[in-house]
Amino acid sequence: MKILVTGGLGFIGSHTVVELQNKGYQVVIIDNLSNASLEVLKGIVAITGKSPIFEKLDLKNKSAVQAFFKAHQDIQGVIHFAASKAVGESVDNPLMYYENNINTLVYVLQELIKLKVSNFIFSSSCTVYGQADTMPIAETAPIKPAESPYGNTKQIGEEIIKDTCKVNAQLNSIALRYFNPIGAHQSAKIGELPIGVPQNLIPYITQTAIGKREQLSVFGDDYPTSDGTCVRDYIHVVDLAKAHVIALQRLLESKNATNFEVFNLGTGKGSTVLEVIKAFEKVSNTKLNYKIVDRRPGDVISAYADTTKANTVLGWKAQSTLEQAMLSAWKWQKVIN
Numbered sequence: 001m002k003i004l005v006t007g008g009l010g011f012i013g014s015h016t017v018v019e020l021q022n023k024g025y026q027v028v029i030i031d032n033l034s035n036a037s038l039e040v041l042k043g044i045v046a047i048t049g050k051s052p053i054f055e056k057l058d059l060k061n062k063s064a065v066q067a068f069f070k071a072h073q074d075i076q077g078v079i080h081f082a083a084s085k086a087v088g089e090s091v092d093n094p095l096m097y098y099e100n101n102i103n104t105l106v107y108v109l110q111e112l113i114k115l116k117v118s119n120f121i122f123s124s125s126c127t128v129y130g131q132a133d134t135m136p137i138a139e140t141a142p143i144k145p146a147e148s149p150y151g152n153t154k155q156i157g158e159e160i161i162k163d164t165c166k167v168n169a170q171l172n173s174i175a176l177r178y179f180n181p182i183g184a185h186q187s188a189k190i191g192e193l194p195i196g197v198p199q200n201l202i203p204y205i206t207q208t209a210i211g212k213r214e215q216l217s218v219f220g221d222d223y224p225t226s227d228g229t230c231v232r233d234y235i236h237v238v239d240l241a242k243a244h245v246i247a248l249q250r251l252l253e254s255k256n257a258t259n260f261e262v263f264n265l266g267t268g269k270g271s272t273v274l275e276v277i278k279a280f281e282k283v284s285n286t287k288l289n290y291k292i293v294d295r296r297p298g299d300v301i302s303a304y305a306d307t308t309k310a311n312t313v314l315g316w317k318a319q320s321t322l323e324q325a326m327l328s329a330w331k332w333q334k335v336i337n
């Protein structure tokens with residue numbers, strides 16, 4: 001079965017390609033290489049022993065998207081990762097985010113609804129919940145006004161898919177709302193490749209520990225949490241990748257209850273920033289240089305998932321602990337240093 005993975009050379013995309021190939025799917029990757037490297041392909045081949053088909057293509061190019069689907073009419077499912085994901089950048093350049101994340105989604109859906117049957121998995125985010133009123137966060141929690149254009153593209157993206165599914169019964173779709181994906185493949189052949197100064201916590205920690213950054217700033221220790229630092233649900237990227245394969249199988253086997261479904265993907269466990277640092281120090285046997293600084297604007301206090309729906313309906317559960325995820329991130333950092 002031929003599966004298209006857009007953004008398949010990115011962090012979550014590449015790990016998902018590995019899991020798909022391990023399950024015997026034939027994978028076609030589209031990536032415009034704007035935030036990924038061709039080296040990732042080599043990592044995927046080294047892990048799986050199989051070469052996915054790769055096409056360098058920019059999904060903003062509508063006619064190229066049309067030509068692609070014409071040439072690959074046997075595609076049975078699409079996992080759509082391709083998108084920009086830096087919150088700050090989206091505030092500075094909202095139109096770039098709406099073009100990159102919304103236009104491309106529309107072009108892909110326009111081709112999918114021409115097919116007899118189409119199966120579509122969308123990368124969404126827990127950011128759609130904003131600061132939820134109760135923890136853990138279930139899929140039924142209200143969607144709060146987005147804090148950033150990036151967050152807004154995830155909300156609008158879900159709406160676009162929902163509206164399209166309403167009038168196209170042959171389109172089956174699942175939106176997966178990720179909590180905080182971290183870690184790397186256990187082989188240390190693929191992982192996260194942040195360009196420039198990392199915005200996310202884990203690459204900042206590993207780059208500090210390896211000496212690339214001087215010191216980690218912990219953004220605020222006066223939040224109403226157990227130790228005053230923010231709480232997040234950190235999920236190993238390989239667990240996340242496996243969930244995509246399970247969600248896709250659900251659609252391919254027509255087991256979905258409706259043609260637009262939403263699932264949270266997290267561990268269900270919240271960890272504070274200081275707990276993450278402690279876990280890192282333990283598995284790496286190093287002391288991390290960090291200091292407490294002011295809060296980062298836009299940060300929610302706490303976000304962790306109620307994973308009951310994914311556990312019971314998808315039959316998926318995150319397996320890795322925070323320490324295992326931190327160890328894999330550290331192994332990867334030492335390889336790419």
Ligand code: UD1
Nearest residue numbers: 087125127199200201204217218219230232273296298299
């Ligand atoms: C952010 C985005 C989220 C996006 C995700 C991608 C926001 C509000 N949310 O999540 O929409 O899907 O990235 O992975 O930006 N921290 C530090 N020091 C650092 C970096 C982070 O203390 O140098 C803290 C943050 O304050 C936060 C936690 O670490 O409490 C996690 O931060 P981060 O990795 O940036 O993820 P989110 O902000 O949760």
